[in-house]
Amino acid sequence: MKKLISYLYRNNSIVYKVLLFLSTAFAIVYFFPKGGKFRYDFSQGKPWQYDNLYAPFDFAIEKSEKEVSDEITQITSSSKQYFLFDNTKVDEIKSEFTQKLESLKVSDSLSSQDIRKLKKSGNQLINNIYRYGFIDDVSKNKLNKNSIVVLRKGEVIEEISYQKLVQSKDILTKINDKFVDYEKSYGKDYIxxxxxxxxxxxxxxxAKFTQKELDEILxxxxxxxxxxxxxxxxxxxxxxVEGENLNVLNSFKEASKSLIWTKSNYNWxxxxxxxxxxLALLMLLLFLDRYRKEIYLDNSKVTFIFSNVLLMIFxxxxxxxxxxxxxYVIPLSILPIVLKAFFDAxxxxxxxxxTVLLLGFIVPNSFEFIYLHIIAGIVTILSVTELYxxxxxxxxIxxxxxIYMVTYFAFSIIKEGNISNIKWEYFGLFAVNGLLSFLAVFFIYFYEKIFGLVSDVTLLELSNTNSKLLRELNEKAPGTFQHSMQVANLAEAAANEIGANSMLVRTGALYHDIGKMKNPKFFTENQITGVNPHNDLAPRDSAKIILDHVIDGIEIAKKNNIPDRIIDFIRTHHGTSLVYYFYKKEKDKNPNMEVEEKKFRYQGPIPFSKETAILMICDAAEAASKSLQNPSAQSIDELIDKIVEGQKGNNQFINSNITFREIEKIKKVIKGKLMNIYHLRIEYPE
Known part of the structure; x- marks a missing residue:
């Protein structure tokens, strides 16, 4: 048991990665819709690429969506329209009409015979109007005059032509026609x-009964x-694959899913x-192990990458x-934007x-989905730069x-053969996708706080010379600040030349010597009075102060919440080099004693990236160039060659993934920049 615990303790990083791998794989499989994948891949308008296909079982041919839609439309348009016939209202109208006529008094204008005649004619007109019914125009429900409607008179149902129903626009005409020949105007006007x-x-x-009947039919x-x-x-x-062939294949596909993917083979x-x-997650881990070793060794960064993959899949x-x-509303392009911002393209x-390949197993039209998102991902990597x-x-974005819209348009034309059947609403979905992609800025800020990562936006903020720490460096050690600015300019130009992260190396250069704030007068660039305090110290003590500026810089940076990615430049800018001046001075002082070289050597580590290697070269070159009494093209050229060859001879670049060709390019840039700095203007006559 103790051996097992000891083994797990020694290999805790590997154990963590195994647990992360298993938990991520489990979560992704859990989220996946549990449905089988049809064994054949086919597309409308394309030839059938497999052998002759025979039905392995009986199955029904399903109607296409268009056929079902057309049938529903036909049934809906031809369905019976039901209307309620109110008998009580007819009786009420007749009763009210009789009362009004009976209240009419016999006069010179109207005799009792005239009143009886008006009453008879009025009742005839009412019976005629309500024989089939009187309907308001707003109730016709888009019917034409030849439509057949159904009247519900209590328990009795009667089908009639819609044109038999009297409408409000016809009432006045019917009344006028009925009494047009009546000779007495008073009676006519009154009635x-x-x-x-x-x-x-x-x-x-x-409406309720009509919809009920329609639903039963549908x-x-x-x-x-x-x-x-x-x-x-x-x-x-x-x-x-088109027409009836496509319809039969789709029916076979659906039948296969329902028959084959049952509970009995769910576990398989x-x-x-x-x-x-x-396999996909293992490929990602192997890629990190082979090509991004520094990320692979950092469990926090591996967790960050796996979490983002899981989030997109979820x-x-x-x-x-x-x-x-x-x-297509889900903005998968956020994933490459975020990873490029923190790592590389x-x-x-x-x-x-x-991630897209994994999703291809569960989405409809998988080839189209994969193609669209991979093309979009490539464009994202190529186009998203300088997020600051x-x-x-x-x-x-x-x-x-x-690119999403153009690619989808091309796919639609290939599948449909024309543009009439393109789903134009998809272009709106792609627009929403683009808007949601701006959430990448929020994710980048959030991840910086959670995982301690650094993006270009943060680098831009840190490289501001008015920031608290750089302002303090300028006040306490102005010479060091100017040195850092010069190194930053050299390093940025060199990084641009070889395609390294120029923003990162510039920011690292600005902070690499902040440890000198603790004892600024012990560094020559800050000795403006000409007094050198090292003259009063033993070489060993002087070397310790020089060596400690790296440790002091790390402590100051951590106290001010400077990201680890910038602190790496402080750690590595001298690598494991020797403070040769004081080492030689100690040897000269004690020629008969063996000098312990470890006391005069930086603790390291040596540079482990192109950016940290660039800083080491530029820092040494800029500092050494100040010692030239009469700078010239030849002296600068010889100085830079000597410095870089010395660093190479001390194996300072073996972990930095930088090539000899790139080092030569860096030397060329530094030489050119220094010659411009030390170039003397012509002397103007007095």
């Missing part, structure tokens, strides 16, 4: 007024239109997904489960491609969104 007032619609559209719609028997030929090799399905996910699978129509693209510039991210 016209009475009937116009009391006659009201008694037929209303029964529920009885058959979604199949035939059968394919076992061993029947489905499609021949080389046939074009999960095993298959687990193997595929594990968001996409949620959309697949709940609404696949909005599949190659890692960002590699991780993005693996506000316009840069906006332009890059606009380019990514345009």
């Amino acid at each position: 016209f007024e009475v009937l116009s007032e009391i006659i009201q619609p008694n037929v209303s559209f029964d 529920n009885d719609i058959s979604y199949t239109k035939g059968m394919v028997s076992k061993d029947a030929l489905i499609i021949q090799k080389g046939d074009i 399905l999960v095993l298959g997904y687990t193997l595929l996910v594990s 968001a996409q699978t949620l959309m697949v489960k709940y609404n696949p129509d909005f599949l 190659r890692l960002g693209l590699f991780t993005h491609v693996l 510039k506000r316009a840069s991210l906006f332009i890059s 606009a380019q990514i969104t345009l």
Whole structure:
């Protein structure tokens, strides 16, 4: 047991990675929709690439979405419209009409016979109007005059032509026609007024009952239109997948899912997904181990990468489960943007491609999905640069969104053969995708705080010479500050020349000597009075003060919350080099004693990246150039060659992944910059 605990303790980093690997794989498989993958891949308008396909079982041929939609439209347009006929309202109108006529007094204008005649004619008109019913125009529910409607008179149902129903626009005409020949104007006007007032619609559209009947009919719609028997030929090799062939293949695909992927083989399905996910994550770990060793050894960074992959897969699978129509709303381009901001383009693209390939197993139209997102990921890597510039991210995301739209447009034309069936709403989804991609800025800020990473935006803030720490350096050690500025300019130019991270190396150069603030007068660049305090110290004590500026710088940086990525420049800018001046002085002082070299050598580590190697070269070159009495092109050239060869001879660059060719380019840049700095102007006559 003790041996096991001891082994786990010694290999805690590997144990952590194994646990991270297993938990991430489990989470991804858990999120994945548990459905089988159809064994054949086919696209509309493309030839069938496999051998002749025969049905392995009986299955029904499903109607296409268009066929079902057309059938629903036809049923809806031809469905019966139900109306309620109100008998009580007819009786009320007749009763009210009779009362008004009975209250009419016999006069010179109207005799009792005239009143009886008006009453009879009025009742005839009411019966005529309400024979089939009086409906208001607003209740016609988009019917034409030849439409057949159904009247519900209590328990009695009667089908009639819609044109038989009286509408409000016809009422006045009917009243006028009925009494046009009546000779007495007083009676005519009175009856016209009475009937116009009391006659009201008694037929209303029964929306609830109509919808109920329509739903019952729609529920009885058959979604199949035939059968394919076992061993029947489905499609021949080389046939074009379109029309009926496409419909039968889609039916076979759906039938296969329902018959093959059942609970009995659920465990095999999960095993298959687990193997595929594990392989993808293993490839990511192997990539980090082989090409990004410094990231692989940092468990925090590995956790960060795996967490981002899991987050993207989680968001996409949620959309697949709940609404696949909005599949392209999820901004997967955030992943390469974030990884490129903190690491590099190659890692960002590699991780993005693996993530998209994993998602390809669960999304519809997987080839289209994979192609779209991989192309978008490549454009993201190529276009997203200098995130600290506000316009840069906006332009890059606009380019990514345009690529999405163009690629989808091309796919649609290939599949449909024209643009009439393109789903234009997808262009809106891509626009939303672009807007959501701006969340990358939020994620970058959030990850900086959680994982202690550094992006270009943070580097820009740190490189501001008005920041608290750099302002303090300028006040306490102005010579060191000017030295740091010169080194930063040299390092930035060199980094640009070989394609390294210029913003990172510039920021590292500005902070690499902040440890000199503790004892600024012990460094020559700050000795403005000409008094050298080292004259009063033993060489060993002087060397300790010089060596300690690295440790002091690390302590000051940590106290001021400077990111580790910048502190790395403080640690490595002298590597394991020797403070040769005081070492030689100690040897000369004690020629008969063996001098302990360790006391005069920096603790390191040596540079482990191109950027830290650039700083080491530029720092030594700038400092040494100050010792030249009469700077010339030849003396500068010889000095830089001597410094770099000495660093190479001391194996200071073996861990920095920098080539001899790149070192030569750096030397050339430094020589050119220093010659410009020390170039003397012509002497003007007095």
